[in-house]
Structure formats: C-alpha cells, structure tokens
Amino acid sequence: MKHSIKTLGISTLILLALACMDKNSKQQVDLAITNAQVIHLETGTVETQDIFISNGKIQAILDVGTENTFEPDTLMDATGKFVLPGFWDNHIHLRGGDSLVANNKNFLKLFITNGITTVRDAGGDLTPSVIQWKNQIASEDLVGPTIYISGPKIDGPNATWAGSLEVETEEDVKNALDSLQELQVDFVKLYDSQISGGNYLNAIKETQIRGMTVSGHMPFTVTLKETVEAGMDAMEHLYYIMKGCASNELEVTEKLKSGKMGFWDAMPALMQAYSDSTAQKTFTMLKDHDVFVVPTLHIGKTLSYLDEVDHSNDPYLTYMGQGIIQTYQGRITRAMSASEEVRKDRKELDTFFGQLAQSLNKAGVKLLAGSDSGAFNSYTYPGISLHKELEAMVQNGIPPLDALRTSAYNGAQFLDRSNNYGSVSKGNVSDLVILDDNPLEDIRNTQHIYMVVKGTQVFSKTQLQELLDSAIMD
Template identity: 35%
Template sequence: MKQLLFALAPILLAFAPPALAAPKQGDVIIRHVSIVDVEAAKTIAEQAVVLKGEDIVAVGSDSAIAKDWRADRIIEGEGRYLIPGLWDMHVHFGGGPELIEENRALLPLYVANGITTIRDASGDLPDQVLAWRGEIAGGKLFGPRLLTSGAKIEGIAPVWKGTIEVGSEADVDAALDRLKNRDKVDFVKITDSTLKPELFLYALRRAKALGLRTSGHIPMALTVDQAVDAGISSIEHLDYAYNAGAKDEAAIAADFAAKRIDRAEANRRLDAGFDRDTAMAAYRRFAAKGVFVTPTLNGSRIIAYLDRDDHSTDERLAYIGPKLRKTYDWRIERAAKADAAAIAARHKQIEDVAAILPMLAEAGVPIIAGTDAGFLNSFNYPGFGLHDEIELFVEKGLTPAQALASATRAGPAWFGQLDRYGAILPGMAADLVLLTKNPLEDIAATRAIDTVVLRGVVQDRAALDKMLADTRAKVAAWNAETAAR
C-alpha cells in the first residue's frame, strides 16, 4: 500500500489545488486613487499603482492590487487624482558664468511644481547645462530630468550669446557634427538674429537627415511654410504660427528679404493680412507634416500688460536670485518706452495671436506647454509659470483635457517617448503627480499638489515645501549680500 501511495504521490500533487501565491513586492503603492487617463480625457476611480525602482510595475483596481502586492511604503490616494509628471518644454538657463549658482537654484522649483522633465531651449550656459543633464541622470544633482539643445545655431555676430556661429554650409555641417556626436544633444535649436535664411533652411534639412529634432525662430525673410517643408520639428512661440495665417506672407517675406520694408512694417502687414481660412490651411499642413507648436503665451502676455501689472509685489520674486532679477530689466525698460498707442497695439497683438490657439487644436496641431522661463524673461517664474501657461490655454479656448495633455503627453510625443512617459501604465516611468483636485474639471488643479514622484522617489508635501523654503533662504542670503555691497 505504501509503495502504491509513493507511486501515486506525484500524480496527486499535480491535481492538488495550488497554494496561494506569495504577494509580489514593490517599493511604493498608491492606493484608492483616481487615475487621470490624459489620452482618453477621463478618470478611473478606486485604482492602485505599484512602483518599483524607477518604473510603474502594476496598475489596477485597488482590491486586486491589495491582494497581489506588498510594499514598504503605502500612499493613501483616496479623494486624490494621479497624473503623469508635468513637462515644461521651453526653459532657459543663462546670464553668464556669474549666474550659475542662481540658475542651479531654480532646479528644485520645477520639482516642487510637479514638473519632472524640462527641455532647455538654449541660453548662454550650454556647457554647464550639458553637465547638469549628466549629473541629474547620474543622481549627483537634484532636479527634473533635463533634455537640452546645447548651444543654439546662429549666424555670425548674433544678438544671443552661447551660440555656434555659422556663415556657410560647411559651418552648419561642423555645428551639427559637434552637437550630435560630441555634445549628444537631445535636439537642435536654431535662431534667426543674424543667420542667413538659406542657411536656416539648410540647417533644418541637414539636422533632419541626421535624425535630429529641431526647434527654432523662423527668419522674417522666409515663410513659415518654407521652414515646415525644410523639416522643422517644433515652432517656438505662437506669433510665428500666427504669421502663417497672412494671405500675402510670401510677398511680405520677399519684401523684407529685399530690404524694401523693415521688421515693423512686415509685422504690420502680417497682422493686417491675417485670414482664418489661410491660417487653417497652414495649420492643417503643420499637422500633416508632424510639426508641433510651443506657444510660450504667458511670457508674451506678461510683457504686453506690464502697464497694468508691474509685478513688483509678486510673492514669487522671493525664489529668483538678484542677478537673475536684474536680467529682467532689459524687457521691462523696452516696454516702459512705449507710448499709449504702442501699448494699445501690444495689447491687441497678444489677444490676436492668442486667438489662434483653438484653431491649432482644431487643425490637429500638437500644442506643447512651455514657459520660456529663465533669465531675461521678466516675471515668468520657473516651475510656477507652467501652471500659468496651461491656465491661459484654457482661458483662450482649449479644454482642460487639451491643456493637461499639452503638459503631460505633447513633450513625450515630440521626443518619441510615449512608450515611457505621458501615461500611468505598467512599464512607464515612475514620474507622477498626486493632486487633491481633478484637473479635467479645473486646470488650476495642477497647482493642488499633494505628492510628486520623481524617478520613483516620493517627495511628499513636506519635502516639496522644504524645497521651496530652501530656495527662498538661498535667495534671501544673496539679497543680503547684494544689499551689503
């Protein structure tokens, strides 16, 4: 009998009910939370999200996750809303080597505002920013994930510092070789203060051939359509997209190139010639060509309305070092020289330009949230400014869902990284923001931050408040040093 039992034992075990599987182990579980599905513009209630290292490893109903998973840290998400980390896709660091520390102090402001990735669109500290990119990635410097263009491509003796000056196609080739192979930039920025129009187009074509994404300012002597045809990946600043709506844009560009008109007259004619049908045809072409637009609308609004708000009592000035604040003076002084007619004109211009935002969305153009925050750009505060930007998007006609997508999915889409960022799914990056309010109902909810998860590391409200307090303390010390001189 014993021999028979021994012989049957393997068979009996094969048909025995399985033992309960041991719970899987994560590092963090966010429980009872409403996930914001940004792509579908909906919330999914009573969910749980498991994080391990820098990854999301499980997402599902809270009851299912509670049964299958354990973690050392549990975050209670009841009554809260979980979104992917925010991206600011147009920031600047600069002002010269003496401002390096004040620029570095801006990095925690992004994280404290829920921004887990930033795209540096070139300033005059390109080598420093490239070094920061590596230090952040290696865990040696605290800050959001940093993507950068390195030094921008410009013409000879340009207005902007920190550039690679090019005066020939050979120069462009050398610049792109340096950026791609030495600096290993994340994209290329091309600006137009002195760059020859034909070299601007050549640089776009060559960068595209090398597999490099491009963003930039389009020379007045070219049409926007020429830049689109040459392969520009994103148009920075909404006014360039606005110019594409002028019926006679090509004639204006030709007259400007031939020096028959100056910039002021060109802008007057572009504004006078704006036509909705022309604009929509242009914007549908943007969409067909895969061109994104970064409006940087709030920065333009601030300057346009300096006559109504001089920002002298802004609480956020406490986070900006004295040398960085000094760089604001350039634009403030220019705006102060305007007479009543010029002030009225700039008010009208910003409102006219802003009105194309829903037109771009209607045409299917991906809209990217980016602030233009940093040195020179007066009162456009790093970190905080992204919330101002997307609130302005809604004020000008986008839905909260569209505005939220511009700050969570458009950036990853532009970089071809939607397989890793922009959604809350297994395998995605553990870059998340836990909100106390629903941003699909009110976009201002992106300010109501309970917790930020950056590369899998939890920064609770106390940690975020400490980041802000530490930055204020640094700025206060710099202010005292400046006052003592």
C-alpha cells in the first residue's frame, strides 16, 4: 500500500507538471476572431480563417481547423461574417477655422462608425488641432482614425484656401517645405489656385530631393507630362488627367498661360478633344512613373446635381452642426445661379469622369478612394461618403474587388505603409472591419458593418451605434 501511494504521488506530480507545461506553452492573445470569411485584397480570394490579435497587431491568421497554441482573452465567432482591412479615406479635409474645431473633431467619430480606420487629410487650416488629435488617436486617448497629414497646402500669393503657404520664389518653395518638414507631415499637398507653373514644378522636384511624398492639383499652365516627370506621386481629381488625355493639351496650356482661356472654359474643350490614343499613352506614363490617381467621383456627382437634388433631409446633416452647414452655401449659390449651359456642361463632365475612372482602372493605373469630405464641400459627409465613392466606382464599371483595393490596399502602398497596413496579414496592425454581407457581391455591403477593430480597440455594432448617436450636433 505504501508503495502504491508513493507511485500515485509521483504520477500526480508528473501530470501536474505536464499540465503546467501545457499551460505555459499556450500563447496568450487579446482576441481571436474565428470562422471568418477573410477577404484578401491582394489576391481576391476569400478564405475561412481564424485571426489572432494581441497588442494591436495580427499575431497569426490560420485556416479554420488548424491546430494552434493560442489562448485568447476574448473569443469572437465570425461565422457568416466577412473581414477585410479597415477602410481608408484617402482624401478628406479637416478645416474651417477656429470656430469649426469642435465640428471637425466630431467627424472623427463618423469615420470610425463607418469602418474607416485611416484617413489622409489633404490640407487645411487646423494643423495644430489635427496634430493633437493624430497623437491622441495614436495613443488611444481619443476615438478616431489614424490620420496622415499634409499640413497647410502650398499655393501662390492670395491663395484660395486659408492657412496656405504662399510661394512666389524658389526660396519661398524651400522655406515652405522646411516648415512642413518641421511639422513632420506625412505628405505634401500642392494646390493650383494661384501658384505659377514654374514654382509648382520646382516644388515637386524639391520634394523628391528631400524624399517627401507629394500629391495635388495641377495648374493648367503646365502639362501633365511635365508634372509627372517632375516627380508627382498622386494626382487629386480627374481634371488634370483629362487634360493629359486630350489631343489639344498643348494648345489649351498656351491659352491658359496667355490668359485667353480660364480653367472652367477649358473643360468642354478638353473633354471634346479626348483622344483614346493620347489617353493610352498617358495611362502608360502614369503607370511607368507609379503615379496614383484620386478620382473623387461621389463629390463630383453631388456638386454637379446641386440644382436638382434636395439634400435638406439628408440624415447626416444632424452630425454636421450649423457651422459646417453654413459653409455649404457658397457652392450651392454658384450652382443655382449658373446658366443652363454651365449646368449641362457640369453634368456631362461628371459622366465623362466616371468613364475616365473606369478606363484608368482598366489600364492598370492605381486609384485611391477619397471622399473630399469636409467643410465647404456641400453635402459630402465624412464617413458615409467613402462608401458612396466605392459605390460610384462600381457604378462606372470598376469591379468591386478593384474598388475595395482603392481604399486600404492602395492607400497603404501610396504612403509606403504596406508593411503594417492594407491587408489582413500576420504582423500587420489589427485595423479591421467585419461586415454582415459580402462586398464582392454588392459593394453597398461595405455599409453593413458588424464590428470594427482599431488596434487594441474593439467596437461592436451596439457601440458603433452609440458612437454615432453621440455625434449628433445642434
């Protein structure tokens, strides 16, 4: 009996030791999302997989049924749900002066409730506030998307937008870029309202010397070829691409230089002179120089039809506040007072841009989904407008997978962040959106959000609704 007791004791100790070893061999993780239909944007495949997350990063992504040693603190069964990277809105504006700081800060909630975990702020006059929000979001002291900033825009004297860095000389250009580097901006934004062609091209070349990323508009006093060859990384909007696709671009450029033609006068002339052979050469040039293009189709349609569409009952007006709504009036007044010919031209241009975006995508030019939402851009609401942009792309013939890529996947590539963002991959930041339905079957399903994961923060459908309700402004 004594011998058997001793044996039992030794056996128990061995079992306990093995149990401890098994427990110690388990890797603790914060969250496991299991049985998810993961949409891999890089390949277009959809795989049923388990995602393991810890410390704000994806620790592993495994096929369902694969043995693993992970021990999650929280387990989420995503059966029937679709997972893809959190959306990126690659063109927004946080701006409007001190009186609209609170309104702009409120926008941050709208991005998260729409599954947008990253935004690219393409210039404004609230830089100190935006930098503060950017840092607070990074430390998770404020709910909002990761913000990549350009700081103030670079333009010429008497610039259209408040807060712009106005340049008249080559030295001014260098000083402006010095100040942006001191602000540690993520990219440079060039605007075209007053800048000379020479200073514009010099600014692009100088950013390349300094290793800075640059995007922007383009003064019509230069050609698209000159802009691309100077080193432009992304073209914001399609006006400038259209110019480079027209057989009369050089003629129009000379008329702009001499003052014989204005920007809007050039639109019908360029659209009518669109040449497929010229366009194909332009598309090849854009691809060869790895230039991204931001179509901003949704805002184009919204502004083109201000004279026909009544937005007074738009649900998102409740989140804007009267200060933002008042900034909409300028564009509304111009649209309503425009001649019939101008209204007709604007609508034809909108249709043309949809076709141009489809042609760019078909040719393999990388597109970026951007809403251009913010103050002054009438009825183009932060958050929901990114989904409307994806929808507009698909309506114009861009396949849903390609449209989805224009958000997080291409956005991460453009800002050289693909090592951390843009795909559901091991080692990437755990910015994810979980959808109730498959967006590859219907792009409108991007709006059917079940859950958002932003780093270490997890927002359930209920919490997202609560966040949206808290964004209502008087």
